[in-house]
Amino acid sequence: MAKEMKQENKKFNLTYAVVAVVTFIVVAAGLITYYYVSKYIMFSPEKVARQYVMNTVEGDGYDALKYSTMSINQKMGDYLREHYINQYVKENDGTAPELTAEEEGEKLTAILEKMYPEFVRLNEEVGFENYDEFFSTYFADYQKAHKEIYGNDFISDEDMFTCIEGNLATYLEYLKVENESLYGNGRDYADKYLTARTEEDEDDPYIAGYYIDTEVKDIWIDDDSLGISNYYSALSDSQKKAYESFGIKEEDISAYAIVTLENTVTGEGDDAQIKSQNADFWANPTELTLIKIGSQWYVDIAK
Numbered sequence: 001m002a003k004e005m006k007q008e009n010k011k012f013n014l015t016y017a018v019v020a021v022v023t024f025i026v027v028a029a030g031l032i033t034y035y036y037v038s039k040y041i042m043f044s045p046e047k048v049a050r051q052y053v054m055n056t057v058e059g060d061g062y063d064a065l066k067y068s069t070m071s072i073n074q075k076m077g078d079y080l081r082e083h084y085i086n087q088y089v090k091e092n093d094g095t096a097p098e099l100t101a102e103e104e105g106e107k108l109t110a111i112l113e114k115m116y117p118e119f120v121r122l123n124e125e126v127g128f129e130n131y132d133e134f135f136s137t138y139f140a141d142y143q144k145a146h147k148e149i150y151g152n153d154f155i156s157d158e159d160m161f162t163c164i165e166g167n168l169a170t171y172l173e174y175l176k177v178e179n180e181s182l183y184g185n186g187r188d189y190a191d192k193y194l195t196a197r198t199e200e201d202e203d204d205p206y207i208a209g210y211y212i213d214t215e216v217k218d219i220w221i222d223d224d225s226l227g228i229s230n231y232y233s234a235l236s237d238s239q240k241k242a243y244e245s246f247g248i249k250e251e252d253i254s255a256y257a258i259v260t261l262e263n264t265v266t267g268e269g270d271d272a273q274i275k276s277q278n279a280d281f282w283a284n285p286t287e288l289t290l291i292k293i294g295s296q297w298y299v300d301i302a303k
Contacts, residue, residue, distance in 0.1 A: 042067070042296035046216045049259040049288050052299045053214045057263050059175040061128030062168050068301045070131065072293055073247035077161065083245065084135040085157050088143045096154040107149050112166045114145045119167035129301055132242075138164060176208075183267035183274050184209030210267030217262050217285060223255035223292075231256050235302070242302035248293065255292040256300075260285050 041047040048067050055064035066076050074082075081089075099107065118141050126134050142163060146155050173194065180190035186209075193206035222228065232250040235243070243249075263281040267274055289300045 045257040045297040048297045068299045096152045183269045212265045218260040221257045239302040257290045
């Protein structure tokens with residue numbers, strides 16, 4: 001009997017190992033595909049500009065920055081650490097009180113709720129395109145909120161990223177509900193599928209009744225060395241300082257482009273709202289400047 005039980009355990013462990021390996025392969029394949037798709041997008045100024053605008057029009061200016069000059073020589077998270085986060089991060093020397101999982105959850109909820117109104121204000125009044133003002137203000141306010149809620153100064157970069165990304169996730173869900181209410185299947189539909197899901201709804205997938213598309217209407221590229229030199233010379237002192245912080249030198253730029261894009265919303269919702277939104281989209285096309293570093297393009301956000 002003991003031998004048979006041991007054999008069953010061996011069989012179970014082998015199966016578990018196979019499943020684990022297969023799962024790893026699937027996840028790794030997904031990450032590799034995402035990596036190469038993102039890299040492929042960066043070879044085309046039209047694709048980069050379109051992805052940047054699609055993110056911003058959906059309210060996700062945070063992730064749009066991944067396609068910007070901020071992310072040329074280092075990951076966006078590393079840039080934020082170096083310029084906005086590390087000044088607040090302090091090593092825990094053991095004096096900070098240990099928290100139970102329940103206490104940690106309560107405090108995390110409290111700080112997310114405390115910072116959310118400030119995130120919304122900054123997103124709507126400042127915008128991620130004004131990255132320096134946005135991140136400087138947000139993380140300075142986070143430090144104050146952390147001190148108030150946790151009662152100590154021990155902040156990790158993980159704490160700060162968790163908060164800003166948590167606020168972003170809440171904000172994007174809010175916008176999705178608002179858009180579904182106006183342009184899609186209506187408020188009741190949005191409430192059912194986006195805000196009040198139950199276990200019974202799990203097999204009933206959410207299918208958006210609206211779509212916002214971004215189209216490149218015009219593009220102009222200059223890869224002439226004299227044109228590039230004139231472009232760089234015309235930058236303001238603050239823009240050149242931003243280039244320096246991004247790790248960009250004039251000789252790194254092999255071309256620049258001006259791209260004009262237009263958004264269009266289609267849906268099944270309020271026809272008057274859809275018509276009004278499209279009138280605003282079409283009257284205010286987006287114009288972006290991109291620069292080429294090596295073989296890849298980036299939206300220039302230097303201010």
